[in-house]
Amino acid sequence: MKIQGKMFMWLSVFLLIMAILYGLWAKEPIGITTLFMAFGLAIMVGFYLGFTARRVDPGAQDDKEADVADGAGELGFFSPHSWQPLGLAIGWALGFLGVAVGWWLLYFSVPIILLSVFGWVFEYYRGENRTQ
Known part of the structure; x- marks a missing residue:
């Protein structure tokens, strides 16, 4: 790095x-x-x-003396799947549509955005992924 x-x-x-x-x-x-x-x-x-x-x-x-093979192996933890970015994208799309069409649409988009952010942040603190 x-x-x-x-x-x-x-x-x-x-x-x-x-x-x-x-x-x-x-x-x-x-x-x-x-x-x-x-x-x-x-x-x-x-x-x-x-x-x-x-x-x-x-x-x-x-x-400076490393080979390409020295960089092989596990690089870190990457989430295998998540549905939260899709909800976030839908919420933001509705939000931007609300700016163009009417501000009343923000009443529907803001809760979707907040729920998606909350779900994404706490994704690994519930269910089968929870650590003790």
Whole structure:
């Protein structure tokens, strides 16, 4: 993870330089704002990856002498299935439709969104997946 953090930090430096040069040269507010926001996002991801790299064991990508086979094996836990994203997508689709059609549709979309988020967060705290 250390190398990914460094890559995002270098990307953020590049985006900051480009934002400043673009601001001086083009004087166009939308592009300047977009580049500064991209700089902010890149530095957030780079900081997160660098911070996380200090807390976890180094991976195969951090070793300069590693082979491709050194990266094989289990990488973490990934949810095999979940119906909650579908409910969340339906809720947000109704919400955006409510902005276009009528605000009354939000009365139906907000409970669907809240139930889907709640179900997704607490998905592994109930039923057969519950741990003691």
